[in-house]
Amino acid sequence: GSIGTLVLLLIMSQGQAVFKKDSLLLSGVMVNAFCSAVIMFMISMTRDARLHNIMFWLMGDLSTADIEQVVYLAVALIPCFILIFWLSNIMNLLLMGRDMAQTMGVNVKVVTLTLLITTSFMVSTTVSYCGLIGFVGLVIPHLFRLILGSDHRILVPACVLGGGAYMVVCDLLAKILPSQGEIPAGVITALVGAPLFIFLLKRSRQ
Missing domain, CATH: 1.10.3470.10 (ABC transporter involved in vitamin B12 uptake, BtuC)
Structure with missing residues (x-):
């Protein structure tokens, strides 16, 4: 999962821009927001006692x-x-x-x-x-x-x-x-x- 997220960040940062911290940080914020939304959705749908x-x-x-x-x-x-x-x-x-x-x-x-x-x-x-x-x-x-x-x-x-x-x-x-x-x-x-x-x-x- 983490490697997949990293690959997605590198793609979003568009090659050479991976070395520009602003581009990498903004991409990370967007991916984090998406992953957090997916986690919250899965939690809201579960009825597990755990x-x-x-x-x-x-x-x-x-x-x-x-x-x-x-x-x-x-x-x-x-x-x-x-x-x-x-x-x-x-x-x-x-x-x-x-x-x-x-x-x-x-x-x-x-x-x-x-x-x-x-x-x-x-x-x-x-x-x-x-x-x-x-x-x-x-x-x-x-x-x-x-x-x-x-x-x-x-x-x-x-x-x-x-x-x-x-x-x-x-x-x-x-x-x-x-x-x-x-x-x-x-x-x-x-x-x-x-x-x-x-x-x-x-x-x-x-």
Whole structure:
């Protein structure tokens, strides 16, 4: 599903425009709106008793996590983390601009597609286990970029560790804040992440 969505995004971005972030973002917004509508339609048509679990999954739920799922995720994601870390120097070159990176021997198209496919696989694998948890991938990289700078050799491992720590804290809050039961972890990440992301966005523009 994620690879199919990625292919659709690349088609909508029309070849070379895939490297233009505005085109890619707008295409992503449209595809997300369509997929969300399909999911909501399917939920509205179902009478399954597991509807409550589906709604929790859509909001991001870690309550059903167990050691077996952690092992599966580790096997799937650790090679992806290694690949992205291996590309850290190349990503640093891309910060200087596409033309400059090409003059230094970087195949921008191959690197970009590799990163898109790898991150799409990582996101889809994680979402299949814990649902849609928003703002982690937006807030943590921006926060660490402001604190640590733009060197991806430092940013990549920092985001992995920082994102994991952030999720642990949010999941803990989701368990202890309600007087009974628990709320989805994705609710906490959104409540904390949305205002924090707005603050970081304004700070970066200044």
